[in-house]
Amino acid sequence: MQLTINGKPETLEVSTVLDVLKTKDIDPQLVAVELNTQMVDQEQLGTTSLKDGDKLEFLFFMGGGA
Amino acid sequence: MLCKGLLENDSPGPIIFLIKLTSFSSDCEDEPILSTLKVRGHMSFTEDQITRYSRHILLPEVGGKGQKKLSQAKVFIVGAGGLGSPVAYYLAAAGIGTIGLIDSDVVDLSNLQRQILHHTPDVGRSKVVSAKEKIQAINPDVQVNIHEERMTSRNAQELLSQYDVVIDGVDNFPAKFLINDACFLENKPLVHGGILRFEGRVFTIIPNQSACYRCVFKNPPPAGVVPTCQEAGIIGVVAGLIGTIQATEAIKLILNIGTPLTNRILDFDARTTAFREIRVKRNPTCALCGPNPSLTELIDYEQEACQLQPSATTLTNG
Numbered sequence: 001m002q003l004t005i006n007g008k009p010e011t012l013e014v015s016t017v018l019d020v021l022k023t024k025d026i027d028p029q030l031v032a033v034e035l036n037t038q039m040v041d042q043e044q045l046g047t048t049s050l051k052d053g054d055k056l057e058f059l060f061f062m063g064g065g066a
Numbered sequence: 067m068l069c070k071g072l073l074e075n076d077s078p079g080p081i082i083f084l085i086k087l088t089s090f091s092s093d094c095e096d097e098p099i100l101s102t103l104k105v106r107g108h109m110s111f112t113e114d115q116i117t118r119y120s121r122h123i124l125l126p127e128v129g130g131k132g133q134k135k136l137s138q139a140k141v142f143i144v145g146a147g148g149l150g151s152p153v154a155y156y157l158a159a160a161g162i163g164t165i166g167l168i169d170s171d172v173v174d175l176s177n178l179q180r181q182i183l184h185h186t187p188d189v190g191r192s193k194v195v196s197a198k199e200k201i202q203a204i205n206p207d208v209q210v211n212i213h214e215e216r217m218t219s220r221n222a223q224e225l226l227s228q229y230d231v232v233i234d235g236v237d238n239f240p241a242k243f244l245i246n247d248a249c250f251l252e253n254k255p256l257v258h259g260g261i262l263r264f265e266g267r268v269f270t271i272i273p274n275q276s277a278c279y280r281c282v283f284k285n286p287p288p289a290g291v292v293p294t295c296q297e298a299g300i301i302g303v304v305a306g307l308i309g310t311i312q313a314t315e316a317i318k319l320i321l322n323i324g325t326p327l328t329n330r331i332l333d334f335d336a337r338t339t340a341f342r343e344i345r346v347k348r349n350p351t352c353a354l355c356g357p358n359p360s361l362t363e364l365i366d367y368e369q370e371a372c373q374l375q376p377s378a379t380t381l382t383n384g
Binding site: 065 | 145147148149150171177181234235236237238239242259260261262265266267281282283284287288291292294295300305331333342344345346347349351
């Protein structure tokens, strides 16, 4: 499946958003995921299906400041 | 010709600027984002102030009227550390009238690599006291209100309510969510900032108009899952870069210039010197600013985490 992840085209054999995170070895607790400009609830990562051409953005928590 | 002549001269005469001030004083302007920030009273800059702010006043988008707005603006900076330092320096230099600072920490030797408000002799001193000295050295016009305490659900709203713009310069998620929520409840624009390792993030939030932090990040991550700067490190200059963008956003909001960084998260990666802009929008399921909010009062996540897991207090020392 052809996806755009963080602005870069990638071909991955996945069916859900959670599959992408697993493929990339990303802990779902560490990111907020946006699919085609809509935020995906953490509880729905495993049930949100992807289709060819979807755009994903991973926003990692960044908590520093001091 | 007038501008050219002024730009070539480091000590322009005040009379020339008085002419420019007059010429901008009658400018029409759009309805400001911050409705409280309409210019109040007459221009009353001293000659020294006109010289000090001359490079601002030269800009048609600022002018004497804009500089007056800056001098009447009140900005609250939460955290006098890595982000708070460049924010405070630039806002002070810009002539912001009142800067509020809250931080309960004392300066540690390990802070000096990035927390440029604090100098070597300040190690062991209160951060807000150290910060106030530096701000007033840069610009004695600035009124500096310091609060040597932690921001909590008990004091947050009352503190923020006295200011026009809020800057997030804190180092932990409970505080970042607290600031986001308090700004929404008090209807105060917030310039969020975050840094870690080689990366940084800026995001401006105008309550009821643009996406809030919770529209993107629903809740803080579980304690200990995301490393802090203390645990994972931070390239000091990234704090400077992100803080400087935060200060820029605050000045833009006050002056109603350009387009704020709303509904866009700006992520920076120093390793590639690349910015990434992620478009976001208000989340209809947001528990704070969505149409059916379940959050109507502030939460001290830290306390909750502490009750569950005493070691979670390490999160506060990023």
